[in-house]
Amino acid sequence: MTKECREIFQLIEEWSPKDLAYDWDNVGLQLGSPRKKVKKVMVTLDVLESVVDEAVDKGADLIIAHHPILFKPLSEIDMETPKGKAIKKLIQHDISVYAAHTNLDVASGGVNDLLCEALHIHPEEVLVETGKERLMKVAVYVPKAQLEDIRKAFHQAGAGHIGDYSHCSFQTDGEGTFKPLEGTNPYIGSENKLEVVHEVRVDTIVPEGKVKEVIHNVIEAHPYEEPAYDIYPLENPGKSIGIGRVGHFEREMSLRELSEKVKHAFGLEKLRVTGDLDAKVKKAAVLGGSGEKYIHAAKVKGADVYITGDMSFHMAQDAMEMGLSVIDPGHYIESVMKEAMKHYLDKGLNKENIDIFVSQVDTDPFQFI
Missing domain, CATH: 3.40.1390.30 (NIF3 (NGG1p interacting factor 3)-like)
Structure with missing residues (x-):
């Protein structure tokens, strides 16, 4: 195929x-x-x-x-x-x-998230914001008996997140009307007969990039041949999207120990480091590729160490003078x-x-x- x-x-x-x-x-x-x-x-x-x-x-x-x-x-x-x-x-x-x-650098689960995963860093925010995720509202009309199936379809596709809360939805009871025409195979009702059915409208919030998967899941889970659903654009700002990630390690460690961990994670023989190798680090900024122009952003975000590639001599000096340690494992870790x-x-x-x-x-x- x-x-x-x-x-x-x-x-x-x-x-x-x-x-x-x-x-x-x-x-x-x-x-x-x-x-x-x-x-x-x-x-x-x-x-x-x-x-x-x-x-x-x-x-x-x-x-x-x-x-x-x-x-x-x-x-x-x-x-x-x-x-x-x-x-x-x-x-x-x-x-x-x-x-x-x-x-792919900016995308959720993309290069910078993969680097954080390899280094056991929990990403908490982007290093440099480039925009906001666009949000949509999806409303689905379903018989009450199948309500939980639709909720499950929502959440399996990544819908229903508001801040630190998941599985968010709202339901409204009502009546749905429809007449199955000739050649249909209705789940409820008969051909050419107007039906009035107790239905529930269930709403959830969905990132724009996940709408297609959400609707696919809804159609798979819905009992009707032709499920009714609505999609609305929202003005609510979504989560920040951008380049790089900032987050914490599972535990505090020395810059020397972290450097060894970076070498091990990416199979490196050597790498470049600036800063006191015995200093303790807990919070890191990570950016795959060439990230030297974002040293100030890393410092403002409160990072103890900045892990990125292609650091030049003078930018490394600037980072050192502002008290930001740098680990440069090279561009190839991407x-x-x-x-x-x-x-x-x-x-x-x-x-x-x-x-x-x-x-x-x-x-x-x-x-x-």
């Missing part, structure tokens, strides 16, 4: 919508056709020529990457350059490429997204017999000697 590229893109965008990406970013389809049939998908951090060679050898039809291969506008495609060679091979072998970059994306696609396509595999090419340009 095959899927079209666009169907896989839609699945990815349910997790990391493209509108979460920064304006300067280039996410989504990079090369290829949305209608291309796909049997085999490779997940990678980067799309280098060596990665393309691996995709060709393993028969991939589609590459899902974190870092876009087309990031800045191209004025030419020189087939003698590394990027030009990679693009040529992708076209020759009809391999499409899709990138989920800063949208590769945590590879297994997570594979798991997500396996779950979403588990009935489609699509082969999802992770690239084994190490694209980290740095080594320690």
Whole structure:
């Protein structure tokens, strides 16, 4: 069985919508056709020529990457350059490429949450807010006997959260009327006869990105052939969305011990650290990729230590002078997204017999000697 590229893109965008990406970013389809049939998908951090060679050898039809291969506008495609060679091979072998970059960084459960999970940090807030989650209200009309089925359908899809409270809903009793027309198979009533049924309207609050899954669950759980439901946009502000995460460790530890834990979590031989290695740390800011310009945000959020990549000399000095310790494990730790994306696609396509595999090419340009 095959899927079209666009169907896989839609699945990815349910997790990391493209509108979460920064304006300067280039996410989504990079090369290829949305209608291309796909049997085999490779997940990678980067799309280098060596990665393309691996995709060709393993028969991939589609590459899902974190870092876009087309990031800045191209004025030419020189087939003698590394990027030009990679693009040529992708076209020759009809391999499409899709990138989920800063949208996957921002998304709930995305790169920054995955980094926190690896380090056993409980994320409590975003490091830099980029917006607010849009909220919707979903109202479903159902016979009272099936009310609990609908509530369960809501909450299994992630609806009904208000602040620190879950399973939030409200019900109103009333009467529903309908006439099953010819050819229907009504749960209640008979063809061509007007029915009046004691029904309940149950309302809940839903993040916009979860509405589709909520409605799917409702239709699956509802006894009627044609369930009645309403969807309303709300002005209530949702939770903050943004880049990076801030949270606490399970216990206080020294900066030296934390540095060792970071090395172990990401399989690193060495990393760079600023600050007193014997100082105690409890609260951390985490940002995958290049995060040096957010040192002030980390300090304002009360972090004892900032874990991010690509720190330059002078920015590290600035952090040190303001009393913020920094651990720089490198940009490559974002590769945590590879297994997570594979798991997500396996779950979403588990009935489609699509082969999802992770690239084994190490694209980290740095080594320690």
